[in-house]
Amino acid sequence: MGDIADVTKLAGFEFTEHVVYSDEGNIIALRGLNIKNGQLILDDVKYIDGSNFSKLSRSKLFINDIMFTYVGTVGEVAIIKENDRFYLAPNVSRIRVKSDDSPKFISHYMRTDNFKNKVIFPLIATSSQPALSMENIRKFTINIPINREEQDCLAKYFDSLDHLITLHQRKIDKIKNMKKAMLDQMFI
Missing domain, CATH: 1.20.5 (Single alpha-helices involved in coiled-coils or other helix-helix interfaces)
Incomplete structure (x- = not known):
């Protein structure tokens, strides 16, 4: 994955120092519960309009960015379909395809049982909560x-x-x- 995409997350210090949640606003922080079965589920959202966006530039999401949950419910995938509305929240990584490959194809591929069983699940570190490191996500092998x-x-x-x-x-x-x-x- 690291060869064809930039993989990142919202670092803990970025969240604690620069993110302010509210129940109203325009800019949504995408959390793990907002990603399910290839879709963005926006019935329970937190807004971050009062946050310091200049310090959150790598967390800003754009069309065709792939969201991937890496803590808790590991392996949920969705693709961003509009600009200027979403930022990363903790436990969700952003995969931005930097090659000429299709983000939509990659997101579909990552949702397959075969990919989950052979690539994702063997790499999960289990403790009290299942998790994947960014390093392991970057090591994903994708047949394209x-x-x-x-x-x-x-x-x-x-x-x-x-x-x-x-x-x-x-x-x-x-x-x-x-x-x-x-x-x-x-x-x-």
């Missing part, structure tokens, strides 16, 4: 098609599959709610 067009084509295909899965999950949830409502009405 040489051709960028092929990477983009595969990423687009996987995006469409994710979209279909989301649509079907919404239908399933709606049907479950209908069933629950009917059962509730039957036994009143």
Whole structure:
């Protein structure tokens, strides 16, 4: 990974000295709980509008940055889709692809069970809380098609599959709610 991407995190001193959390604002600090199944989950966020951004430049997130959780729930991945809205919070690393490779393809690849089982999980240091070091993340080996067009084509295909899965999950949830409502009405 270190050959094709810049991997970094928010250092502890940066957080304690320069980050101020609040419940309102515009700039979101992405925490581990905000990254799940390839998506940013923004229903429980902390804002950092009052923070010293000049001291947090390496934590600023841009389009196509890959977020990767490395403490606690290790291995959750999501990709940033807009500029000027997000910064790193503790326990989340930023992977910024510096080669001509596709960040979207890499993020899909990192979400596979094969990658998690063969690359991520063997490197996890277990103590009271599972964790990966930045050094180990930089050592990740990723099998990438040489051709960028092929990477983009595969990423687009996987995006469409994710979209279909989301649509079907919404239908399933709606049907479950209908069933629950009917059962509730039957036994009143």
